[in-house]
Amino acid sequence: MSEPLHINQHPGTNPPSFECTVVDSQVIDGDYWVQFDKTYYYPSGGGQPADHGTISADGIKYSILDVKKRSEILHLLSDSVNVDSLVNQTLTAEIDQQRRDILCRMHTAQHLVSAAADELFSATTIGNQINTQKTRIDIGIESRDSFSKDDLESSVNNYIDSAVDVSMSFRPRDELIEDPLVRVNMDLIPKNIHELRVITIDGIDICPCAGTHVGNTNQIGYIEIGKVKSKGAGKLRVEYTLVD
Template sequence: MEALYLKDCYVREFEATVLSVTDDKFVVLDRTAFYPKSGGQPYDTGVLISDGKEYKVVFVGKFDGQISHEVSEPGLKEGDKVKGIIDWDRRTLFMNYHTASHILSAIIHNETGAKISGNQIAEEKTRVDFNLENFDREQIGSYEAKVNEVIDRKIDVKIDILPREEALTIPSVVKLKDAFPPEIEEIRVIRIPEIDDQACGGTHVKNTGEIPHIEIFKAENKGKNNRRIYFRFA
C-alpha cells in the first residue's frame, strides 16, 4: 500500500483500487491519502466514490501494516475502482496543530532540555507532554510568543525520507522517549530550518505562515517529572 501523505500532505483527492473488504465496511486500498489514527494525530474523514455512489469514511486506522478505511455502508468489493476525497477542513486543522506542536516542542526542548513524552491533537485543542522536573509557569508566556514568532517568519517546512543511519545522526531527530525498532530502515523527518528536525509520520503544513497564532491556556503537572501544556488557536 502506498501512503500518499508521507511525501505530499496536500493530496486531497486520489484514485485507487480496492484490495480487500472485511465485514462489508473495512476497506483496504492499494494507495491512499487518508491519514490513519496514529502518533497523537486523529484520522482523516471524507468519502470514497465508486460507480457514482459515495461511501463516507468514518474512521481510518492502521492494522498489521495496512491502512483500513471504515465506510458507513456496504457495497464496495475487491477490485473496485474508487476516488477518495479528504475532508480538507479537518485535515488542514490537524496539519496546523501538528506543525505548531513541533515548533512548541522544539522551543521547550531547546530551552529546558526536556524530552517530549507524548502529544495529542484534537479539534478544539492540542497538548504536549514533556519530561521535566521543575515547571516554571512564568516561562509559558515566552513559549507562546516564540511559537508565534516562528509562525510569523513564514518558514518553509520540508519532508525528508532518510536512511536510518543518516537520520539518527541528526541530534534532534529522536526527542520522543521510544527509539525506532531495528526493522525500520527509513525514517521520515520533518524539517523546520533553524527550528526543528524531528522524526514524524504525520501531516504538516508547507510553511509556518499557514498556521494561526497559538494560545497556551493551561499547564499542569501529570506526576513526577511529567508536565503538560495545552494550546489552541487564538
C-alpha cells in the same frame, strides 16, 4: 498491499482527490472496512487522528469515518453495506480538506512547541495528542518553577512569524543520531528501521515523523496556550489551540 501515498505527499495540506480500487473488505466487530490498492488517507498514529472523507462509485457516496493501519491500511465506512460488492470496484476518493488542513497546522505547531520547550526549559516531549479543536503535549521538565506559559507561547508565535520553510525528506537513522536539532529519543524508534521520513523546520527542529504538515510556519496561524496541568513529578501537560 496498499500504497500509502500520504508518505510522499508534502505539504500535506489540500490533499488531492484520487482514483483507487477496493482490493479487500472486512467486517470487524460489526463495522465495515475496505482496503484500497493505494490511498492518500492518513491512518491514525503518532498522536495524529485519521483523515475523514468520502468515496464514490456508480453515483453512490459513502463516508469514511476512520482509517487504521494494521497489516494493511483499512478505511471505515459509515454505512452498513455489502462491502464484498465493492471489491474490485474503482472509486473516486476525496479527503475532508478542512479537517486535514487543520490537523497539518496543529501537527506542525506541535513540533514548534516541543522545540521551544526544549530550548527554553530543557524539557523533553514524552507524549502528544493532536486534534482539530485543541492539542495537548506532555513534557518532562526538571524544574516546574522554570516553566513559563507566556514565554512558551511567545517563542512559538515568533517561530510562526519567522515564516520558516517546513520540508520533508528521507534520511539514514545513523545520520539523525548525530544531529543536534533532533530532539526525540531515537532509542524509541525500532532499530530495524534504517531510513526515516523526516520533517525539518529549518534551523529549529528535525523530527522523524510520518504525519502531515504545512509547508511554511506562517501557514499555521498563531497558537494560544490554555491549560497547563501537573501530571506527576517532573511532568506537565500543556494544551494549545489555533488562533485564526
